[in-house]
Amino acid sequence: MPGMIDRRPAPSIRSPRLALLAAAACACAALAGCGSPARPLESSLTDMDSLQLRSWLSPALRRNIDLLPVQGGEETSRWWGSRINAMTLNQTYQESLRRLGLMPDVPDTGRYQLKVEMLALAQPNVPIAPEVAVSVRYTLTERAAGGGNVIYQRVLRTTQKAGIDDSLNPTEQLRIATESALRNNIAELMRELASLPLPN
Template sequence: MQFKTWLGAFLLALLPLLMLAGCGTPADAPGMRITPADVLQMRSWIPPGLKGQMVLAPVTGGEATGRFWGSRISNSMLEQSIDESLRALGLLTNVPGGGRYTLTAKLIELDQPMVALTMKVSVTIEYSLIDRQVDDKVVYQHRLRTVHTVNFTESMLDINDRTRLASEGAVRRNVEVMVRELMEIGWN
């Protein structure tokens, strides 16, 4: 009889921890923006015709994280991370209504496993860069898929935290690839 009492007390004490582990953990903008080291490396390679010439349109396709499970990417957090990355690189205009190019971004797919020790998340974002001075000509359009993996040892107790870290890393890599592709285009 004493074993059943001990087991019941143990399960009752464990219940709040299990409930906390099931809480949704939304992706956060600082974790999704390009790292300062990458910004320093990339900033000197930005073409002069692109510096300070971009405006970011409202981001679409994201969804808010649910209360109980998972890690989603909201439009506002994705937009903030892209904005901060482009601003750090000197690509966004500081003049209201200025800028030659409009960048649109749409989150197409966020592929996350339900349960995994090593969390591998892929994200697909569709980007379009539109030249507003040349009849809204599409200068760049690409659907990019990137993957990021977080090992069990990076967050042992919370699967939602591992999912969040992997999602943030996948978005960070996605934005970085997009900027590197933009740098390869011939700019006037």
């Protein structure tokens, strides 16, 4: 007996359910594929953190730290990722110092100068529940002609994770983790400066 041939049509991949699933997958891919750069206000110290840290800092630092141009910024890809560009870095540190009351009322009149260098921003290749690490070198010097004494110099490394509780979008998770890692780094710097033996 000759073999039977099944002449029924193959299942259509255009069924409404499959089409809906395909559309959802495309939407998720599109969301995850767009770059989302870090933002300065979200990377800066919060008001609550600033109030707490301000009470620890020496009065000698208040309105007495000039911020030198921050180095190490990098532009975010249009298609993927979350980086911190130079403008965002500068705005982040300016805002944090301002909230702490450390920037002088008149620029370039502070007793101290703070140099900030972003050395590394480590991010996972797949931004799903990412953990981001930030390494920054800080150098605090006394202002003086020809260069002042180095009061403090150290590389600080901080990390932060983000997940679906923060955002369903993987790229947004990466941005949130990046901003938080930098904010943690600034807070760690301020705790270090609070322990410096400075004259009042």
